[in-house]
Amino acid sequence: MARRAMSQLLPQWSSRVFSVELNGAPFYFSIQERHRGEDMPHVFEEVRGNDRCYSLFVCSSDRIKQARFYPELKEKLLRDLPKGCDLSPMSSFLPNVKDSLLKGYFLKDRSAGSSLSERLLRDVIQHDPVLVCSYLKSEDGQLWTQRLWGDADSQTTEMSKDYCVVPSEAPEYHPATLNIINSDVFYSFEEACDVLKQSADIIPEATSVLELLPSRLEARSKPDFPVIVIEGLDATGKTTLTESLRDTLGAALLRSPPKCLSPLRTRFDREPPLIRRAFYALGNYITAEEMGQEGMKTPVIVDRFWHSTAAYAIATAVSGPVCNLPSDGSEVYRWPTDLLRPSLVVLLTLDPEERKRRLRDRGQGETAEEQELDHNQLFRLKVEEAYRRISGPACVTVDASPPADQVLQQVLLLIRAKCHL
Incomplete structure (x- = not known):
């Protein structure tokens, strides 16, 4: 070899x-x-x-x-x-x-x-x-x-x-950008699926993931109701906001990765980036299938989606300062052509010190990447900048520092203006 x-x-x-x-x-x-x-x-x-x-x-x-x-x-x-x-x-x-x-x-x-x-x-x-x-x-x-x-x-x-x-x-451009496409970030269902198929002999859990996937991606029209994605780092208020939006709008609430993958996350988090990123990419496609089904009946609120998967992967792959990220408009920020596009993506932002305080108050465990955010300011800045550069749809930034009811009202105004609800 x-x-x-x-x-x-x-x-x-x-x-x-x-x-x-x-x-x-x-x-x-x-x-x-x-x-x-x-x-x-x-x-x-x-x-x-x-x-x-x-x-x-x-x-x-x-x-x-x-x-x-x-x-x-x-x-x-x-x-x-x-x-x-x-x-x-x-x-x-x-x-x-x-x-x-x-x-x-x-x-x-x-x-x-x-x-x-x-x-x-x-x-x-x-x-x-x-x-x-x-x-x-x-x-x-x-x-x-x-x-x-x-x-x-x-x-x-x-x-x-x-x-x-x-x-x-x-x-x-930083050399890592040469290998990002369909390696650190996946842009099609088939590419991500192939990685898990090739891994099945050495990772038995890969077969379990493949069995959960939709048999094929149907070319479906946009759902009848809007799909609103809420993005942001941990402790920016996503859970509070998504649950409030669900109750206020009578919407369905989904999360990515989907609940069906929760038992497998610890296993795939131990794998190298290629396999781990393919696993999370396929989670987006499972969530997209649910979004399409629910969106035919009611508005849909989604706690994180493809923006998170891509932003964390890009920030991890590209070492050094923010200027090493692929330039704005690069193809690495493009939306996958076979993935359902949300009607609106809201990115919650928060002062780093306030976010740390909320995390301490919450007392919950963090993923390795979230721990990295806490002690590495540079990594956090790269994640936030990658969020902002993803297009098709781009994120609309909302300051999450005011009280939760004020943040809710601001996001509701955005939804009514953009989605006509």
Whole structure:
């Protein structure tokens, strides 16, 4: 598997850009056949005299195996590497080429001897879908070269080609955006369904999800009654508002993910993003089926929908500051063509400190992503900005800081104006 992947990658290897995450910020470098006096890439500036550096990229034509092995490789390295080794997230990509992103790790080995690390890395490429590169420093310490190792079936342990390592400018868009579509965010029922079908042999619960899905997506006209989605972070007042709207409008109240998936959420939350996001995407389609049925009889209020699924996924996939998000108008913010479109989407916003206070008062457990929101302001800002950029339909922002009855009245005014209720 790795050998086949390597044969596909090698013709374009020198065109690739490499990114290493240090303290949450990406630093880029590239490779070329000759050095032309470029500065040393930032990644290597802090490398001490006897330190050794390697990169490992997970590479498999089986996307399920690739997604699951990436975190497994990290666990293996952290468990087996000698003390004095630092591991950082790393990626390799072809600029502006979709689905070209390879994920991996950058290893800085500060241990007393290289033999244990070298043996571990050689064992990895013998048994797992991993490409390994070593980085060699010149005698004067000013230049670095990259050497790509061979895989288990190669006649030699290392490839003979050495490339000079040079700085690279940051790409126009964060490299994670190259692989977001139908990987971190799903834009069709079939794409998400295929991931769970491919996972069924190793995740028995995937079959249970597939059995809950509608047999086919019928091309249905808009429901007779409006469908209003209420979005927002935890503790912004969604539950209070959606229940008040249900009672005031005589509406049906639905939630996404739907109740039928609740027993399976803990299981899929342990899976890597590809499988976890496919699970939540299919939850939206189950909810959409319910929305279509209920909307023929009565107005429908929905507690979260596709906006949440997409906003959290995009904010998680794209590291660094808010400016690294795909630009406004990017296709990653487009609404799936086969998913029922709500009549109105309301995004509740709240001052971060007030939201934290409400969470403390509520005393309820949080998802891992909600915990991340609480201690990582940058992540919260990215989620909120991703919410705002999703289009077709876009969110209408409502300040949730006033008393609940005032928020209700404001949203009712919006519904009457937009949905003619």
